[in-house]
Amino acid sequence: MQAEALISARVAPGKEEAGAKYSYYFDHREGWARIPAHRALALLRAAKEEIVTLDIAPDPDTGAPRAVATVAAAIGIHGDAPGDRWLRDAAAWTWRRHDGASVGLAGLNLGVIGLTGHAVLPPGTLGVLHQILSVLHLQAGGFWIGSLPFVLTLLGKPGETKLLKRLSVVGHVAVATVLLTGLAKTAIIQTSRPVFDPSVTWSLLLGIKILAVLTMTALALRNRYRLVPMGDAGLAALRSGTLAEIVLSVAVLSLISLLATLSPFAS
Numbered sequence: 408m409q410a411e412a413l414i415s416a417r418v419a420p421g422k423e424e425a426g427a428k429y430s431y432y433f434d435h436r437e438g439w440a441r442i443p444a445h446r447a448l449a450l451l452r453a454a455k456e457e458i459v460t461l462d463i464a465p466d467p468d469t470g471a472p473r474a475v476a477t478v479a480a481a482i483g484i485h486g487d488a489p490g491d492r493w494l495r496d497a498a499a500w501t502w503r504r505h506d507g508a509s510v511g512l513a514g515l516n517l518g519v520i521g522l523t524g525h526a527v528l529p530p531g532t533l534g535v536l537h538q539i540l541s542v543l544h545l546q547a548g549g550f551w552i553g554s555l556p557f558v559l560t561l562l563g564k565p566g567e568t569k570l571l572k573r574l575s576v577v578g579h580v581a582v583a584t585v586l587l588t589g590l591a592k593t594a595i596i597q598t599s600r601p602v603f604d605p606s607v608t609w610s611l612l613l614g615i616k617i618l619a620v621l622t623m624t625a626l627a628l629r630n631r632y633r634l635v636p637m638g639d640a641g642l643a644a645l646r647s648g649t650l651a652e653i654v655l656s657v658a659v660l661s662l663i664s665l666l667a668t669l670s671p672f673a674s
């Protein structure tokens with residue numbers, strides 16, 4: 408990848424005048440391994456000032472065929488029979504859609520888990536509604552938790568503020584979906600028996616989970632609206648806050664695993 412990939416720069420919309428001194432890089436592409444140090448530094452400065460966006464990817468003309476050949480060789484496609492051609496086409500699709508396919512399969516996997524239902528799933532219409540809410544709850548939570556390591560790796564990189572703000576738009580939807588579907592799911596179970604019964608282990612664990620999720624929400628709001636606008640001055644605190652969210656998310660996942668083995672109706 409590093410030996411043959413291309414680094415590309417494009418001017419950000421509306422930044423032509425403010426970034427006039429970087430005009431040479433408004434539509435620039437060259438080999439990653441061959442780029443001189445002074446041009447690499449200029450590109451990084453332009454990206455940090457949010458004048459250009461950077462992308463590193465294989466050559467669109469030669470990189471994709473080589474990647475397909477690598478995948479085909481790895482799974483043992485050597486002939487030219489109809490089956491071999493079909494497998495090569497599948498390898499090409501895998502390369503072209505690898506990011507989208509991974510996200511789609513992960514979302515599908517979470518959705519299937521939600522459709523299996525809990526042991527306390529109520530019958531009838533409420534049961535169907537509970538399953539729908541479970542699918543939405545799991546997929547939104549999966550996006551929220553899954554994005555945290557990416558955010559952590561993004562911190563300190565050129566253009567981080569702009570990317571974090573764009574990511575937060577979807578993040579707001581995910582967090583709101585987690586909270587609203589969680590409340591609705593709890594309300595459905597509440598119709599059968601009061602959920603918050605201190606004598607029931609399930610209730611205590613649910614309370615701890617809710618507290619952890621609310622703490623994650625508070626951290627996310629602090630990170631987005633207080634620390635991100637501070638830029639480099641808030642970087643250390645932003646990194647600590649994101650790490651705290653990751654730790655809490657592990658605790659939440661552990662609690663979910665325990666809750667799945669218990670019944671809120673047990674005395």
